[in-house]
Amino acid sequence: MSQDANARLTGDFYTAPFGPRIEEEGDTLILNMGPQHPATHGVLRVIVELDGEYIRRAEPVLGYIHRMHEKMGEVKSWVQYLPNMGRVDYLHALAWNWAYVGAVEKLMGLAVPPRAEYIRVITCELNRINSHLLWWGAYLLDLGAFTPIVYAFADRERIMDLLQMVTGSRLTYCYYRFGGVSADLGDEFIRGTHEFVADFRKRLPMYRGLVTDNMILRGRCEEIGVLSPETARRYGATGPVLRGSGVAYDVRRAEPYSVYDRLDFTVPTGRNGDAMDRYEVRMEEMNQCLRIIEQALEALPDGAHIAPDLSERLLPPKGEVYFAVEGARGKIGVYLLSDGGPTPYRVKLRAPGFSNLSLFAELAQGTLLADAVSILGSLDLVIPEIDR
Amino acid sequence: MMAELTALLTHPLAQMVLALAAILAFLGVNGLVLLYAERKVAGFIQRRPGPYEVGPHGLLQPFADAGKLMSKQLVAPMGADRLLFWLAPLVSLAPVVVCFLPIPFSPLLTGMDVNLGLLLILAFSGLNTLALCLAGWGSNSKYSLLGAARAVAQSVAYEIPLLLAVLAVAFQVGSLDLSAIAATQAKGLLSWNVFVQPLAFAVFFISAVAETNRAPFDLPEAESELTAGFHTEYSGMGFGIFFLAEYSYMVVVCAVATALFLGGWDGPLVPGPWWFLGKVFALVFALMWFRWTFPRVRFDQLLNVCWKWLIPLGLANLVATALLVKWVG
Amino acid sequence: MKRLFKTLQGLWSLAVGLKITGVELFKPWLTVHYPRQEVDNLATFRGHIELVPAADDPQTPRCIMCWKCVEICPSRCISLRLHAVGEGAEAGDPGLLLAPELKSPYSAHLPPPPDKIERVLDSYRLNYSLCSLCGLCVQSCPVEAIRFSRNAYLVGTTRQDFDLDLLARLRNPVDAPRPPGPRPPT
Ligand code: SF4
Numbered sequence: 001m002s003q004d005a006n007a008r009l010t011g012d013f014y015t016a017p018f019g020p021r022i023e024e025e026g027d028t029l030i031l032n033m034g035p036q037h038p039a040t041h042g043v044l045r046v047i048v049e050l051d052g053e054y055i056r057r058a059e060p061v062l063g064y065i066h067r068m069h070e071k072m073g074e075v076k077s078w079v080q081y082l083p084n085m086g087r088v089d090y091l092h093a094l095a096w097n098w099a100y101v102g103a104v105e106k107l108m109g110l111a112v113p114p115r116a117e118y119i120r121v122i123t124c125e126l127n128r129i130n131s132h133l134l135w136w137g138a139y140l141l142d143l144g145a146f147t148p149i150v151y152a153f154a155d156r157e158r159i160m161d162l163l164q165m166v167t168g169s170r171l172t173y174c175y176y177r178f179g180g181v182s183a184d185l186g187d188e189f190i191r192g193t194h195e196f197v198a199d200f201r202k203r204l205p206m207y208r209g210l211v212t213d214n215m216i217l218r219g220r221c222e223e224i225g226v227l228s229p230e231t232a233r234r235y236g237a238t239g240p241v242l243r244g245s246g247v248a249y250d251v252r253r254a255e256p257y258s259v260y261d262r263l264d265f266t267v268p269t270g271r272n273g274d275a276m277d278r279y280e281v282r283m284e285e286m287n288q289c290l291r292i293i294e295q296a297l298e299a300l301p302d303g304a305h306i307a308p309d310l311s312e313r314l315l316p317p318k319g320e321v322y323f324a325v326e327g328a329r330g331k332i333g334v335y336l337l338s339d340g341g342p343t344p345y346r347v348k349l350r351a352p353g354f355s356n357l358s359l360f361a362e363l364a365q366g367t368l369l370a371d372a373v374s375i376l377g378s379l380d381l382v383i384p385e386i387d388r
Numbered sequence: 389m390m391a392e393l394t395a396l397l398t399h400p401l402a403q404m405v406l407a408l409a410a411i412l413a414f415l416g417v418n419g420l421v422l423l424y425a426e427r428k429v430a431g432f433i434q435r436r437p438g439p440y441e442v443g444p445h446g447l448l449q450p451f452a453d454a455g456k457l458m459s460k461q462l463v464a465p466m467g468a469d470r471l472l473f474w475l476a477p478l479v480s481l482a483p484v485v486v487c488f489l490p491i492p493f494s495p496l497l498t499g500m501d502v503n504l505g506l507l508l509i510l511a512f513s514g515l516n517t518l519a520l521c522l523a524g525w526g527s528n529s530k531y532s533l534l535g536a537a538r539a540v541a542q543s544v545a546y547e548i549p550l551l552l553a554v555l556a557v558a559f560q561v562g563s564l565d566l567s568a569i570a571a572t573q574a575k576g577l578l579s580w581n582v583f584v585q586p587l588a589f590a591v592f593f594i595s596a597v598a599e600t601n602r603a604p605f606d607l608p609e610a611e612s613e614l615t616a617g618f619h620t621e622y623s624g625m626g627f628g629i630f631f632l633a634e635y636s637y638m639v640v641v642c643a644v645a646t647a648l649f650l651g652g653w654d655g656p657l658v659p660g661p662w663w664f665l666g667k668v669f670a671l672v673f674a675l676m677w678f679r680w681t682f683p684r685v686r687f688d689q690l691l692n693v694c695w696k697w698l699i700p701l702g703l704a705n706l707v708a709t710a711l712l713v714k715w716v717g
Numbered sequence: 718m719k720r721l722f723k724t725l726q727g728l729w730s731l732a733v734g735l736k737i738t739g740v741e742l743f744k745p746w747l748t749v750h751y752p753r754q755e756v757d758n759l760a761t762f763r764g765h766i767e768l769v770p771a772a773d774d775p776q777t778p779r780c781i782m783c784w785k786c787v788e789i790c791p792s793r794c795i796s797l798r799l800h801a802v803g804e805g806a807e808a809g810d811p812g813l814l815l816a817p818e819l820k821s822p823y824s825a826h827l828p829p830p831p832d833k834i835e836r837v838l839d840s841y842r843l844n845y846s847l848c849s850l851c852g853l854c855v856q857s858c859p860v861e862a863i864r865f866s867r868n869a870y871l872v873g874t875t876r877q878d879f880d881l882d883l884l885a886r887l888r889n890p891v892d893a894p895r896p897p898g899p900r901p902p903t
């Protein structure tokens with residue numbers, strides 16, 4: 001990218017000098033996509049400058065649903081901050097749950113019973129499939145196919161039924177507790193999960209036939225939004241976006257937490273870093289999730305599901321801690337600073353979507369409007385997570 | 389008295405007026421039926437019941453929708469060119485009436501027997517592009533404008549393969565009269581042009597999907613990119629008429645395809661018009677089926693398909709037909 | 718030649734897609750058709766919280782008014798009112814009395830409360846519009862006096878409709894969940 005183009009990406013979109021450039025480069029059109037636009041599911045706003053249908057520059061505008069989750073952490077007690085986590089990223093709520101309870105546990109040096117660890121793995125991976133399924137459906141909706149999302153929802157429904165069985169919620173879970181999980185798994189859940197895993201394995205080829213192999217879809221994804229590993233690194237992209245560019249970085253493998261180091265799964269990576277690779281990585285990840293769930297169910301030990309002696313007025317010691325887990329969208333990090341008081345002194349949430357979205361401005365440059373939509377979809381953004 | 393009446397009724401002008409009235413009625417009913425059918429098809433493909441609450445099995449749903457659309461306030465966006473803005477839906481619907489005139493539902497049931505029927509349809513259906521263009525321009529909205537630009541490029545490009553496919557059949561039969569073309573296929577299944585000219589049929593059908601702006605070629609209204617494309621700003625009946633026009637064009641192209649390739653009214657047991665309608669709606673169903681299965685193609689891919697595949701294929705087919713007709717027939 | 722092959726393969730993929738949707742077209746519906754059918758997994762559903770009656774009397778709540786649920790609720794949606802009866806009833810603000818370990822500037826000078834005061838629960842209200850259904854209140858209750866209801870069909874048209882008086886609901890269950898199955902004729 002030229003120096004000039006780089007300069008254009010910085011600063012406020014509107015304050016960049018328009019007038020002379022227009023005369024010098026011909027007519028352009030400024031289009032405001034969002035916050036209510038079918039392609040920016042959620043309330044993302046993207047301003048694009050179009051030359052015909054080619055995007056000259058694009059800039060995501062954040063903050064439309066900023067809810068001060070980080071500030072809320074400072075005024076709520078350690079326990080009371082738990083339900084916030086399910087609402088940061090409503091699609092992979094359990095990963096956020098985990099990042100926060102994990103951070104507090106690390107700060108307090110709290111041991112988690114082994115059964116709880118496995119329960120966390122099982123539920124978190126189910127939730128990951130759920131998230132990828134929704135991404136899959138929504139992405140295809142972006143590309144103009146209406147039916148896949150409904151099929152995805154049929155499967156999601158089963159996962160949500162399963163998770164409802166143990167967590168009581170269907171979307172914004174608040175299930176993990178410091179030192180364990182709030183409820184034990186029942187036999188019915190275990191049976192249901194086995195059934196689901198078997199059935200979902202059979203569903204995946206159907207997804208492939210209906211969509212992945214489809215010539216039109218391939219035309220819309222292949223060689224679109226090619227992201228080099230260097231660029232991905234530069235923006236701090238993680239998750240399937242980074243893995244699609246061929247970097248096998250997965251927090252579950254790179255900094256193993258919980259019992260992931262005892263489980264056998266592979267980290268799928270792409271080769272070209274285009275939208276299709278990101279797509280394939282996620283599809284394969286669902287398959288890997290199934291493997292993880294099967295193994296975890298197999299290894300599920302007996303015992304307590306929560307560390308016994310926990311008072312509600314929990315006072316972690318002074319200190320700071322950072323804990324990261326692998327969410328469906330990438331590395332979810334929670335940084336806590338405690339002054340020994342009843343509330344955290346400072347909370348910082350690292351949302352993977354934020355870094356992944358910042359790529360968009362660079363990726364979208366010079367593409368067609370339709371490709372930009374495809375790229376945006378392939379980044380798998382959840383806007384509440386980005387704005388927090 | 390009776391004789392006079394019959395004379396009056398058989399007068400071509402009276403016949404045309406009657407036909408026009410019947411066509412308008414048919415268009416309305418057709419819109420309602422297709423609206424319902426499309427949703428039911430979508431519902432069943434997605435394993436849900438579709439409309440269900442209004443009337444038994446949701447049968448009255450289209451009426452409720454029509455009522456809703458008609459009772460809505462007509463809003464023109466600020467800065468819109470009002471004349472063009474309101475003219476566009478009318479320009480979109482009006483020509484379709486003419487397109488129905490030469491369609492041979494049966495040897496007798498034809499609105500107007502013109503020997504240039506095909507030409508008439510092609511000419512008037514081209515007007516739809518103008519409507520989309522007006523709508524996009526008149527709305528004073530960027531999305532509409534982009535949608536209109538796409539619509540024009542797409543229609544212009546796809547008119548060529550459409551014509552090539554049609555011409556191949558016309559060469560073979562030696563007539564542009566739809567009734568005559570249909571009549572030559574009335575000799576049983578194997579005389580249908582779809583078996584004689586399979587390539588032309590494929591080219592025709594694909595171009596027809598593009599020409600009617602149906603998924604997967606629904607770029608002018610690609611809602612994930614352009615919200616609703618050229619009709620972004622239309623509400624109430626403005627949108628309703630576009631909708632009606634879209635469904636009517638679907639029927640027109642399917643009817644033409646039936647007359648050209650699927651043997652028209654040919655078929656055993658039940659009378660001809662039923663066969664004709666049945667074939668038309670089977671094709672319409674296929675269009676719906678496509679829509680609920682495929683993702684949308686990208687703009688340049690769409691044009692590539694046209695220029696790199698359909699037009700060469702159509703041309704080759706045309707030349708082959710011409711040569712065959714010259715030597716054999 | 719290779720391109721032709723790829724195109725044919727692509728066309729075949731389109732046919733495969735059509736076949737899949739075509740097959741799905743003839744499969745039965747998956748959706749649950751609400752007023753006529755109802756979902757059957759409400760046993761694990763979390764509705765608003767409700768009071769658990771005492772074992773011996775279905776009209777009295779089991780709640781011992783320990784204030785824990787009020788305190789832990791992240792969204793402060795629970796509010797209790799009570800009055801003390803019998804000995805020590807006039808000893809002052811019941812709220813302060815009930816959490817003796819809390820020392821506020823206002824309670825420091827007060828005489829230590831008696832060991833046991835008879836208390837009566839006057840009202841137990843839940844502002845359901847704020848509730849995040851996190852379950853912290855239910856888990857923190859020492860006597861299991863609250864639980865999640867199975868009321869999945871709570872609807873209302875005003876904000877006040879979700880300001881639930883749980884005590885009244887305990888005494889007079891207005892919207893007990895209907896058993897799954899066909900709707901009773903109305
Ligand atoms: S479930 Fe959570 S938010 Fe709701 S009342 Fe209980 S503690 Fe408060």
Ligand code: SF4
Binds near residue numbers: 780
């Ligand atoms: S925690 Fe239980 S016993 Fe205590 S006030 Fe709340 S409901 Fe009553």
